[in-house]
Amino acid sequence: MIQEIVVASGKGGTGKTFISSNLSYFFFKNGFNILSIDADVEAPDLLLALGGVKEKVFHEDFYGSVVDIDYNKCIRCGLCADVCRFNAISIENGLPKIDYNSCEGFGTCMLVCPVKAIFSRRVKRGDIFIAISNEGIPIVTGDLDVGERNSGLLVYRLRDIARKYALERGLNIMVIDAAPGIGCPVISSIVGVKLLVIIIEPSPQSLKGAE
Known part of the structure; x- marks a missing residue:
């Protein structure tokens, strides 16, 4: 059984990575x-905190999804913009326009489009290394590519790869250095974990984030 320990903080600058690296080194x-x-x-x-790279043993390109619109089919109903929870689709001059920096590729817009004018395509979002x-x-x-999103999905993939690597080599402790804050990558880091270490500093912002 693999014991996962997540080190998190409600804001940056609390010493989270310092604790994660020292905990890893101690074990x-x-x-x-x-x-x-x-x-x-x-x-x-x-x-870097654990001494830098001696050897890279694995690499995988990480892909996410975005949606595109076939304007030859589009009937300008606007349903796609209504259902996008990320506000990635706006209506300009009667036509839906996609903000690719905001699109997470969830595909709800594809489901509601009555003429199937919206389709999905894969895009490279970053890299995974061991x-x-x-x-x-x-x-x-x-490592997300500059300006890319889908950090929560990338963290899910990191954990999947880490579990497989650990099981193949008989490793039974995983220390996870989560992102600062309370966003999607943090949620992806702590799902299903039994031990969470929250690092705080004596400030209102840090205490609020920890709550």
Whole structure:
């Protein structure tokens, strides 16, 4: 059984990665079979905190989805804009326009389109690596491409890859350095986890985020 430990904080700058890296180092030096995950995919630095890269042993391109519109079919009903929870579709001069920076590719717009004018396509969003640090600790880390979204989905994929790697090698402890805040990547980091360590500092913002 793999024990997952998530280190999180309601805001940045509380020392979350400092605690994650030291916790990982403590387990490793005391003979535990450990794997670390850097789930702060917008600004990953756990690998640096653990001594840098000695060897990369795995790489995978991470893909997300966006939607496009076939304007030859579109009847300008506006239903797609009404149902998009991310406000990625707006109506301009009677036509729906997609903001690709906001589109998460969930596809609700495709389901409600009465003429099937909306379709999905895959786009590369980032990269996933497994690296061995100079200290000898295996680390699974992801890195979103500049300006890309889908960080929550990337963290889900990181955890899937990490579990498979850990099971294949008999590793039974995973320390997850979550992203700061309370957004989608943090939720993806803590789902199903039994042990959550919340790092706070004596400030109203930090205490509110922890709550």
